[in-house]
Amino acid sequence: MFVSAASVWESELKKRTGKLTFASTIIQISDENGFSLLDISPADGSLAGSLDWVHKDPFDRMLIAQASERNLTVVTADDAMRTAPGVRFL
Numbered sequence: 587m588f589v590s591a592a593s594v595w596e597s598e599l600k601k602r603t604g605k606l607t608f609a610s611t612i613i614q615i616s617d618e619n620g621f622s623l624l625d626i627s628p629a630d631g632s633l634a635g636s637l638d639w640v641h642k643d644p645f646d647r648m649l650i651a652q653a654s655e656r657n658l659t660v661v662t663a664d665d666a667m668r669t670a671p672g673v674r675f676l
Contacts, residue, residue, distance in 0.1 A: 594623070630648060631651075633651040641667070646667050660674070
């Protein structure tokens with residue numbers, strides 16, 4: 587199981603604005619559950635920006651780019667993300 591730096595970043599932004607409330611960080615939760623953290627590379631940024639996919643959320647675009655480059659399955663309840671081409675979803 588991988589957790590993107592984009593998910594860590596987005597969760598902290600949402601905690602700061604009150605949209606999420608929990609004491610731990612995604613990093614702590616990942617460590618406790620044996621999840622691997624996935625850094626964002628320049629190639630990830632390039633692909634996220636150039637995806638042929640009508641979706642404006644930069645965090646979602648990054649997750650799709652990372653999954654695409656690494657042949658990973660995306661776990662999400664977000665129907666809008668499930669429209670991304672070339673990626674498996676759970």
